[in-house]
Amino acid sequence: MRKSLGISLLFLLLLISSCVPTRKITYLQESKQFKNDSLITFQKVQSPYRLQINDILSIQIKAPFDPELVSMFNVSGDTNAGAQGMQANQGSQGAGLYFNGYTIDQRGDIRVPQLGKIKALGLTLEELRELIEKRLFTEYFKDNANLFVTVRLGGLRYVLTGEVGGKGEQVIFRDQVTIVEAISNGGGVPITGDLTNVRIVRQYPDGVKVHHLDLTQLDVVYSPYYLIQPNDMIIVDPLPQKAIGTGTTGLASFTTIISIFTTLITTLLFVTNL
Known part of the structure; x- marks a missing residue:
């Protein structure tokens, strides 16, 4: 009697502990x-996020009154205000940026046409934007130029x-x-x-x-x-329930434990009758 009670309690305990709340x-x-x-x-x-090695950046330079000058800084060859082409779906966007974007190399630099190497590692996007804009004004554009620079992560x-x-x-x-x-x-x-x-x-x-x-x-x-x-x-x-392997739902756990319980009873009866 006690043995049956113990087995029943063990069965209930396994059933309760095996279910995912x-x-x-x-x-x-x-x-x-x-x-x-x-x-x-x-x-x-x-x-603000600080740029890291292998980050891929999208850099757009726009100056409506100086389209020819802006085209010099375009990686992909698009003369439309230096904007880099973006495709409709995310997979195409990622591939496009991988080949045409600006990747921060192992030294922490990006290479921008005409401007050369620019140290980007550790900067925020806003700090890098201001740095590029300052270089452009200093070396290429007049102070009254309608220059607009956008720096964003490639996703x-x-x-x-x-x-x-x-x-x-x-x-x-x-x-x-x-x-x-x-x-x-x-x-x-x-x-x-x-x-x-x-x-x-x-x-x-x-x-x-x-x-x-x-x-x-x-x-x-x-x-x-x-x-x-x-x-x-x-x-x-x-969850521990996966490691135990007793099932993820109440029904799955119940089915698994019934199978174990049946096997245990069958083995017990076989041993008892020997």
Whole structure:
């Protein structure tokens, strides 16, 4: 009798522990301090990104009254105000920028036609824009020239790995991307992924740091790491249920444990009857 009771308790314990709770697979759940439909704001302004080696830049130089002069600084040969051609889809955009964009080399420089090498490593986009604009005014354009310089990253590139729908490098052609959007863009997280401890491995001038985010809590929007940065590596670990191998849903767990329980009883009866 006690043996049967013990086996039943063990069966129930395995069934309960093997199921994935809904709270661990639901994004941005409201806590008690938030009311339903309450307005939640998050900090959209973060520390400006500092350019790193291998970043690809899109640099556009426009001067409507000096089209011939502007054409000298065009990489792709397009004479339309120095703008670099952008295709309709993101894949074409990435390929176009790879061949026609400005890549920061191992020394931290970019090479701009006529201007030569420009040190870009460690600068913000705004600082690099001001530097290029200053060089152009000093060496080529008059002070009253209607010069307009735009410097942008060639898409926000990051790496997604771990328990996710799609692994590898991802690119989103926007200036700001949240971590939820970044994960969704890569195929999302399956039911076996742990949303409570998503890691961001981020590069800084002095090294690499790891930041942890709980994407099941709405409070995460207040985190300074809720908006990702270029070259971030986003890692989603699997839940213990996957390692145990008992199933991800209640039905799957129940089916697996019933099979184990049946095998155990059959073995026990066989041994008892020997």
